[in-house]
Amino acid sequence: MKLKHSAGFAAAGVLAMALTACSSGSDSGDDAAESGDGAISGDITVLTNRTDLIDTTFQDYKNTFESEYPDVNVEFEGITDYEGDVSIRLNTQDFGDVLLIPNTVSKDQLPNFFAPLGSVDEVSETYRFVSEQAYEDQAYGVAITGNAQGYVINKKVWEEAGITEAPTTPEEFVDALQAIADSTDATPYYTNYADGWPLSQWQGNRGVMAGPETEQILADTDEPWTEGEEQYAIDSLLYDVVDAGLSEDDPTTTNWEESKTLLGSGEVATMVLGSWAVTQVQDAAEAAGGSPDDIAYWPMPFQVDGSFHSTIGGDYKNAVSKYSENPEAARAWVDWFAQESGYAESQGGLAPTVEGELPSTLSEFESLGVEFVEIDPAPAGEETALSDIYDTAEIDLWGNVYRQKMIDTARGAADGDKASYFDSLNERWSAARAEVG
Amino acid sequence: MSVSTGADVRMRQGTNRRGLQPRRRGARKPRQVLTPWLFLVAPVVLLVLFTYVPVTNMVWYSFTNWDGLDPVKEPVGWTNYVEIFTRPEIFQVFFVSLYYVLGAFVQLALALYFATILSFSTWFKNFFKGILFFPYLLNGVAIGLVFLYFFRPDGTLDALLSLVGVNEPPQWLGNPDIVNVSLASTSVWRYMGLNFVLFLGAIQSIPEELYEAAELDGAGSWDKFRSIILPGIRQIVGLSVILAISGALSVFEIPYIMTGGANGTETFVIKTVTTAFTFSKVGLASAMAVVLLFIVLAFTWLQRTIFPDDKVDLTS
Numbered sequence: 001m002k003l004k005h006s007a008g009f010a011a012a013g014v015l016a017m018a019l020t021a022c023s024s025g026s027d028s029g030d031d032a033a034e035s036g037d038g039a040i041s042g043d044i045t046v047l048t049n050r051t052d053l054i055d056t057t058f059q060d061y062k063n064t065f066e067s068e069y070p071d072v073n074v075e076f077e078g079i080t081d082y083e084g085d086v087s088i089r090l091n092t093q094d095f096g097d098v099l100l101i102p103n104t105v106s107k108d109q110l111p112n113f114f115a116p117l118g119s120v121d122e123v124s125e126t127y128r129f130v131s132e133q134a135y136e137d138q139a140y141g142v143a144i145t146g147n148a149q150g151y152v153i154n155k156k157v158w159e160e161a162g163i164t165e166a167p168t169t170p171e172e173f174v175d176a177l178q179a180i181a182d183s184t185d186a187t188p189y190y191t192n193y194a195d196g197w198p199l200s201q202w203q204g205n206r207g208v209m210a211g212p213e214t215e216q217i218l219a220d221t222d223e224p225w226t227e228g229e230e231q232y233a234i235d236s237l238l239y240d241v242v243d244a245g246l247s248e249d250d251p252t253t254t255n256w257e258e259s260k261t262l263l264g265s266g267e268v269a270t271m272v273l274g275s276w277a278v279t280q281v282q283d284a285a286e287a288a289g290g291s292p293d294d295i296a297y298w299p300m301p302f303q304v305d306g307s308f309h310s311t312i313g314g315d316y317k318n319a320v321s322k323y324s325e326n327p328e329a330a331r332a333w334v335d336w337f338a339q340e341s342g343y344a345e346s347q348g349g350l351a352p353t354v355e356g357e358l359p360s361t362l363s364e365f366e367s368l369g370v371e372f373v374e375i376d377p378a379p380a381g382e383e384t385a386l387s388d389i390y391d392t393a394e395i396d397l398w399g400n401v402y403r404q405k406m407i408d409t410a411r412g413a414a415d416g417d418k419a420s421y422f423d424s425l426n427e428r429w430s431a432a433r434a435e436v437g
Numbered sequence: 438m439s440v441s442t443g444a445d446v447r448m449r450q451g452t453n454r455r456g457l458q459p460r461r462r463g464a465r466k467p468r469q470v471l472t473p474w475l476f477l478v479a480p481v482v483l484l485v486l487f488t489y490v491p492v493t494n495m496v497w498y499s500f501t502n503w504d505g506l507d508p509v510k511e512p513v514g515w516t517n518y519v520e521i522f523t524r525p526e527i528f529q530v531f532f533v534s535l536y537y538v539l540g541a542f543v544q545l546a547l548a549l550y551f552a553t554i555l556s557f558s559t560w561f562k563n564f565f566k567g568i569l570f571f572p573y574l575l576n577g578v579a580i581g582l583v584f585l586y587f588f589r590p591d592g593t594l595d596a597l598l599s600l601v602g603v604n605e606p607p608q609w610l611g612n613p614d615i616v617n618v619s620l621a622s623t624s625v626w627r628y629m630g631l632n633f634v635l636f637l638g639a640i641q642s643i644p645e646e647l648y649e650a651a652e653l654d655g656a657g658s659w660d661k662f663r664s665i666i667l668p669g670i671r672q673i674v675g676l677s678v679i680l681a682i683s684g685a686l687s688v689f690e691i692p693y694i695m696t697g698g699a700n701g702t703e704t705f706v707i708k709t710v711t712t713a714f715t716f717s718k719v720g721l722a723s724a725m726a727v728v729l730l731f732i733v734l735a736f737t738w739l740q741r742t743i744f745p746d747d748k749v750d751l752t753s
Binding site for chain 2 (some may be wrong): 194195196207249250252253345386390391392394397399400401404405413414
């Protein structure tokens, strides 16, 4: 334990020196907090949404950080309704020194509240997901953790059905689920239809075929639900699974909390979710008397050029308040949190650093040779192009309404079939594109 | 103004008893004129602030294409209203309301039945009153969750049915032909208690002598119901009908919590909420809300025409 810490200190110390050197070069100011020898000092307040960790894990972070930067004193402020409270507090100048950028802040508002951390290229050398909170080539936030996309499986059930390799095509995936249905008592796939939001997790897989520019491509496509398009492939897979009767009997009475236990205990074999779900399902597996090792995470069964892809994205981003009195100390915390704290790993998430290793939850990704896809941000001036289209078309790509209707169609509870439903989606989409212009 | 209320007199006596100086009458005069207005200020301000201003705003939004966030609200004239009346899928959801309208009549009939029975002397009268009114006291969200477990496969209802030998029950919420009946029944279960209490109160305000007189004339229970009770509570029945119908048109809570409007259970209000907050069409959604307001007003007008507000006279 001790050894590990001191190694961490050394690394962070080198980094801190590099950073102070860097920032004192670029910073205009005679900063009171920064003394001549480059030591960082001052009090900083850190806002966090993790009220559950504030008295435990975060206190350890504070101790470690403060022993590394003895002149800095860190205070946490836990906020339960983080989005709501902080969005309002942004109107004052008192919103702590380090805070997570609320989702309500649009990119062009970033410079109003936060201090720039450097150019996108510069910051990207160290961190992933930089462009997600950047404006006019300035980066404003560093992710606290990251997520990959794919599906969570109960390995024991899959192995019982004789499947040990991740399916490489949608057909193989459906066949695998069929094998589970035939040879085990488990429900092969669980849609979580009633809670709705888990259905939107499917959309998180955009980019696995079309690549980083998938959103622009989608906004430029007239009929995305046509064979060969990415949107068709993703939605088609869900449709086929339900159509083949491989999902739960009554989707209207599903329950998210319960579904974790079902998957953990092997009554359900598969769910498409972000990688953030793995630790939760592992906990559920353990609580149900199983082993966390039963739970694995596989990439979606769409291969491009013979390799799997997984879309990755950042979680909340730590940023430095524009009004911080000790921006150096605040910046040091942001970097330390991303690089040294081990927060991402403890959450089973992807490290926000470029060099970061895969978390144990994604251990299978390494042997499968999964390539990560980071979605490109929309070009300036076209940020709302895609959302304008789906709002106008009333097709909630990130919601549950149209996928619920799709599941209803697939299980025979609504009129029509795959062709007619996808036709109607195409029709609405192209009409909306024409209207939005 | 020499009229003094009982309270005034008591107050003056009180002050005298404590030996304090009696207050001068002249100083109170302007206040007496102001008093009623002061009492009115609070409710009127609240009413204007929280009812009329938001409604006016909503009507204004309904003529714009506002998305809910944009600082600019661009006026678009009647476009939103035209869209409502030209897109069949918006009005189609009113078919779902028919289930609740039918449910409302079942609900009123049941309430009337129980109110009549319990207005006569019955065993455990107060116990039954409590049982029947109890669901109305429960929170709508709690009811939604309770019935979600009640209706799920192998849930409470299926377990009860298997006791009486029904082993292959349908999917109460999963089957699109049944789901709306299930939801409407939940709604009936919840709101019947309120109608029941209203009817019971009205029935109990009918003078006892009428029943005695009727009994002397040899009237049975059915005769008493038909000739005394029903005419006696006609007003409250009329009111309940209109409340039940407008409630059925704007039903929201139970289907929203139980199915979220999926599987063909989408009602007009759920559609409005989705339009506003999922598809960011606050302008169109406001127009839908205005249309719903006018539909409900139309039904109210219809009810006032059918059940005019005349005095009930049972003795004639």
